[in-house]
Amino acid sequence: MSKVYVFDHPLIQHKVALLRDKKTTTKDFRQLVTEIATLMTYEATRELPTKEVEIETPLERTMVKMLDGEDIAIVPILRAGLGFVDGMLSLIPNAKVGFVGLFRDPTTHLPVPYYCKLPEDIGKRQVFIVDPMLATGGSAVEAINEVKKNGAKNIKFMCLIAAPDGIEAIEKAHPDVDIYIAAKDRQLNDHAYILPGLGDAGDRIYGTK
Numbered sequence: 001m002s003k004v005y006v007f008d009h010p011l012i013q014h015k016v017a018l019l020r021d022k023k024t025t026t027k028d029f030r031q032l033v034t035e036i037a038t039l040m041t042y043e044a045t046r047e048l049p050t051k052e053v054e055i056e057t058p059l060e061r062t063m064v065k066m067l068d069g070e071d072i073a074i075v076p077i078l079r080a081g082l083g084f085v086d087g088m089l090s091l092i093p094n095a096k097v098g099f100v101g102l103f104r105d106p107t108t109h110l111p112v113p114y115y116c117k118l119p120e121d122i123g124k125r126q127v128f129i130v131d132p133m134l135a136t137g138g139s140a141v142e143a144i145n146e147v148k149k150n151g152a153k154n155i156k157f158m159c160l161i162a163a164p165d166g167i168e169a170i171e172k173a174h175p176d177v178d179i180y181i182a183a184k185d186r187q188l189n190d191h192a193y194i195l196p197g198l199g200d201a202g203d204r205i206y207g208t209k
């Protein structure tokens with residue numbers, strides 16, 4: 001069964017509150033997404049394996065633990081997921097980055113795939129699939145399908161805001177995938193938008209509306 005982690009850290013909650021405010025500008029919205037992604041990455045990587053490395057301090061040789069950065073892949077769901085990438089790379093600069101392109105059909109709310117480019121060795125990596133919004137869960141489930149089809153075995157899904165429907169959809173289709181969220185919201189509206197939510201994440205990050 002998927003484990004669901006809700007990050008209730010005050011810094012994250014404060015920044016999510018600013019994101020939700022309709023008066024927040026595109027520039028500030030983008031900056032906040034980067035900051036929250038960085039804070040969430042700090043928490044979500046808590047259990048990553050480390051490797052022992054020998055180094056020399058100014059006083060003596062010693063064994064230290066270092067992150068095995070080559071083992072990580074970040075996979076944003078285009079386009080809004082791109083907002084996570086800079087913040088995550090600032091903490092894990094050696095991670096590889098893949099892309100899954102999906103948009104939601106406005107009538108059926110089902111995901112329409114249009115692009116997929118993943119690191120060749122994704123099967124050996126801890127994969128973080130990232131997208132600000134988990135609404136019906138259709139996009140996340142499809143992205144996980146695609147990444148698994150390409151050989152990935154260790155997958156985590158990270159988002160800002162999740163609706164109960166989206167969490168259930170991942171738990172049902174991919175019980176091996178843990179879910180990291182900044183806020184769990186109440187419900188979806190008739191257009192499958194999250195309430196209270198923050199609106200259309202892609203439009204708010206890129207200023208397209």
Ligand code: PRP
Nearest residue numbers: 079080103104134135136137138139202
């Ligand atoms: C948004 C969001 C997710 C998806 C979530 O993308 O970024 O990918 O909707 O909805 P779901 O859980 O019901 O599938 P959108 O389709 O608006 O595409 P965009 O990122 O290109 O704007």
Ligand code: URA
Nearest residue numbers: 135193194199200201
């Ligand atoms: N996609 C978004 O960008 N926002 C929602 O609330 C639901 C799907």
